[in-house]
Amino acid sequence: MSSLVQSVQKLAAGFDERTLKSIEIEPLVIEAGAIRGVAPYLKEQGYARVVVAADGVTCEIAGRTIEEEAAALGISVAITIIKPDKQGDVIADEASIIQLLLDIQHHEAQVVVAAGSGTIHDISRYAAYTAGIPFVSVPTAPSVDGFNSKGAPIIIRGEKKTIAAIGPDAIFADLAILAAAPAAMVAAGFGDMLGKYTSLFDWRFGAAEGGESYAEPVAEITRLALAKCVDHADAIARRDQEGVRILIEALIESGLAMLLFGQSHSASGSEHHLSHYWEMEYIRLGRRQLLHGAKVGVACAEISKLYHRLAAEEAGLSFTADPAKVREAIAALPDERTIRCWLRAVGGPSTTEELGVDAELLARSLREAHRVRPNRYTLLRAYNTKQLGR
Numbered sequence: 087m088s089s090l091v092q093s094v095q096k097l098a099a100g101f102d103e104r105t106l107k108s109i110e111i112e113p114l115v116i117e118a119g120a121i122r123g124v125a126p127y128l129k130e131q132g133y134a135r136v137v138v139a140a141d142g143v144t145c146e147i148a149g150r151t152i153e154e155e156a157a158a159l160g161i162s163v164a165i166t167i168i169k170p171d172k173q174g175d176v177i178a179d180e181a182s183i184i185q186l187l188l189d190i191q192h193h194e195a196q197v198v199v200a201a202g203s204g205t206i207h208d209i210s211r212y213a214a215y216t217a218g219i220p221f222v223s224v225p226t227a228p229s230v231d232g233f234n235s236k237g238a239p240i241i242i243r244g245e246k247k248t249i250a251a252i253g254p255d256a257i258f259a260d261l262a263i264l265a266a267a268p269a270a271m272v273a274a275g276f277g278d279m280l281g282k283y284t285s286l287f288d289w290r291f292g293a294a295e296g297g298e299s300y301a302e303p304v305a306e307i308t309r310l311a312l313a314k315c316v317d318h319a320d321a322i323a324r325r326d327q328e329g330v331r332i333l334i335e336a337l338i339e340s341g342l343a344m345l346l347f348g349q350s351h352s353a354s355g356s357e358h359h360l361s362h363y364w365e366m367e368y369i370r371l372g373r374r375q376l377l378h379g380a381k382v383g384v385a386c387a388e389i390s391k392l393y394h395r396l397a398a399e400e401a402g403l404s405f406t407a408d409p410a411k412v413r414e415a416i417a418a419l420p421d422e423r424t425i426r427c428w429l430r431a432v433g434g435p436s437t438t439e440e441l442g443v444d445a446e447l448l449a450r451s452l453r454e455a456h457r458v459r460p461n462r463y464t465l466l467r468a469y470n471t472k473q474l475g476r
Contacts, residue, residue, distance in 0.1 A: 277383020
């Protein structure tokens with residue numbers, strides 16, 4: 087078993103054996119040349135027919151290698167290159183899922199190999215789940231923490247919904263491929279990790295003020311993964327294999343924490359709700375999409391700014407049951423300047439202006455984004471519903 091999974095299981099020792107077993111991913115390979123293990127794994131598992139899901143770029147980066155090496159072992163391989171929308175973006179929507187499902191059915195595939203970043207994984211996990219077959223993860227950029235998630239954020243008629251699906255049976259994270267990913271995608275992965283500051287705050291707030299379920303070991307696993315990234319921001323910024331290893335391990339650890347809890351509270355709070363709101367608005371306007379992690383990092387700074395402002399105002403937290411305790415928790419949250427400084431350090435956008443989100447959209451999202459996940463009791467939701475009556 088992977089040492090990464092073992093370390094997470096050790097921190098989560100209080101969970102029952104069945105839950106601990108559920109997060110095991112075997113194999114979970116994080117090393118240079120890991121992609122060379124995909125075809126032998128498929129052969130060992132007895133798969134005769136495979137569909138590789140990719141986009142036009144990741145097909146050349148990883149898809150063709152998997153196809154050639156699997157074919158050399160007598161495995162029939164079909165590559166599905168997910169088509170972009172009219173703006174040129176590959177998105178996890180109904181059209182993309184149906185495209186992959188049709189190819190799975192036509193090829194009578196026994197497994198899907200997701201060769202790409204977050205969007206390709208979301209499409210693959212839901213299509214595989216719907217077809218009743220497993221999927222294997224081959225990330226091509228350390229850009230998100232959703233590689234080993236069981237939830238698929240899908241755009242349905244322009245609305246972003248997270249739908250239950252499946253996690254990967256195996257992960258092959260090739261450090262040589264990941265280190266060669268565009269700088270913006272590495273910075274996006276770092277931004278996705280920084281978002282844990284506000285998601286962990288919101289989760290604790292939701293437990294204390296809204297009666298949500300909470301698991302401290304899961305929060306601790308996420309905190310340690312986040313701290314590892316912040317402590318090694320310089321190495322991540324260099325994008326060498328060691329820095330990328332630190333980042334991809336942290337992203338996978340965050341994913342394992344979500345698997346343990348069965349929900350994404352530890353890794354997705356108000357900062358993600360802002361990001362989803364901006365994404366849906368861009369789809370509505372027909373604009374090119376922004377990288378998920380880039381949005382999350384900037385949104386984290388904006389949420390921190392709002393929360394610190396509420397803590398500083400005399401009546402800012404009067405709508406909470408225990409304003410003093412909430413104020414104390416906010417004091418432990420890095421302020422917006424610190425978060426923006428970390429984002430700049432790895433070469434990512436640090437402000438909404440740099441991101442391309444205008445002031446009107448930002449203001450509207452701060453008023454309305456809590457409605458994206460109405461079942462989550464974040465401070466943003468509490469503020470808007472109780473203080474502003476929205």
